[in-house]
Amino acid sequence: VLAQAALLVVSTVAGMAAQAANPIVPGWYADPEIRIFDGRYWIYPTYSDAAGKPEQPPSFNARQKRLRAQTQLIWEPFLKQTFLDAFSSPDLVHWTRHPHVLDVERVAWAAYAVWAPSAIEHHGRYYLFFGANDIKSNGQLGGIGVAVSDRPEGPFRDALGKPLIGEIHNGAQPIDQMVFKDDDGQLYMYYGGWKHANVVRLAPDLLSLLPFPDGVTYKEITPDPAYVEGSFMAKRKGVYYLMWSEGEWTGPDYRVAYAMGASPVGPFRRIGTILEQDARIARGAGHHSIVNIPGSDDWYIAYHRRPLNDKDGNHRELAIDRLYFNEDGTIRPVTMTSE
Numbered sequence: 001v002l003a004q005a006a007l008l009v010v011s012t013v014a015g016m017a018a019q020a021a022n023p024i025v026p027g028w029y030a031d032p033e034i035r036i037f038d039g040r041y042w043i044y045p046t047y048s049d050a051a052g053k054p055e056q057p058p059s060f061n062a063r064q065k066r067l068r069a070q071t072q073l074i075w076e077p078f079l080k081q082t083f084l085d086a087f088s089s090p091d092l093v094h095w096t097r098h099p100h101v102l103d104v105e106r107v108a109w110a111a112y113a114v115w116a117p118s119a120i121e122h123h124g125r126y127y128l129f130f131g132a133n134d135i136k137s138n139g140q141l142g143g144i145g146v147a148v149s150d151r152p153e154g155p156f157r158d159a160l161g162k163p164l165i166g167e168i169h170n171g172a173q174p175i176d177q178m179v180f181k182d183d184d185g186q187l188y189m190y191y192g193g194w195k196h197a198n199v200v201r202l203a204p205d206l207l208s209l210l211p212f213p214d215g216v217t218y219k220e221i222t223p224d225p226a227y228v229e230g231s232f233m234a235k236r237k238g239v240y241y242l243m244w245s246e247g248e249w250t251g252p253d254y255r256v257a258y259a260m261g262a263s264p265v266g267p268f269r270r271i272g273t274i275l276e277q278d279a280r281i282a283r284g285a286g287h288h289s290i291v292n293i294p295g296s297d298d299w300y301i302a303y304h305r306r307p308l309n310d311k312d313g314n315h316r317e318l319a320i321d322r323l324y325f326n327e328d329g330t331i332r333p334v335t336m337t338s339e
Ligand code: FUB
Pocket: 030, 031, 046, 048, 115, 116, 175, 176, 229, 230, 245, 249, 287
């Protein structure tokens, strides 16, 4: 299913093999964001292994103990999620792992639950926005951070020494950020869990927020009561597509829905779902991103899903499938594949 991409990508690599299998890489990963940097595809996912059972809590090192005290959590299933790997490919078929592009050891305020990175190139530097610490309420340490590198494979260094967004605005949990550059160069960041989505404008340094002309910094854009998390923005033929995940993140019905709008800040009109479980292949398919093959109108969706027989909520794997638009700009339901 991915073979055509090898022919179309603006890459110097030619004649790649024809078959790619889903999952695209071994191991537990989730929340993949797919990007193109210098003619190469990049995927930045969450490392998604589980920490163990509540009755058998893992041991903490001194740094984790100190940070856990600040985040007020007793036990967390996300304690192994302390780093981010990235994957790169010339053709969407052959993937190279880039281990530990970000590690909490290099982020003073982050301890675990390092989630859902969003990467963007800006004036020759690479910015990696990430969530950490899974904060539960205001006053706890955690939120959305930003790290910088001269290369897409990192290592990324925390740029602020604290979260860029560490508080709850409009009821939105500060996770699942996605940075989008519009055609006029303005950078927006979409984010939010707990059934609320916000959009903010990034200042030109990408390290601070720029209020909107109406003075509001955090604009709520929750597109639908079913919205849960994992917002993603794409633009095609002048139309803005706000996409997100619905359902329980550990459940089989986790899915992807989308809305369309004429502006990056909405209003957005919900159209429907585009990715759902397939009882023959995998369940819990969600938290996605999409990519356009340069020079074409061919699109792919990267997402995570659960193997049919795996019971651990954190065990998710990465897949890529084709995404097709209809003539009227709506999106066809994705056919999940194993290859
Ligand atoms: O991977 C950790 C969390 O699970 C993400 O932030 C959510 O979107 C869900 O996929």
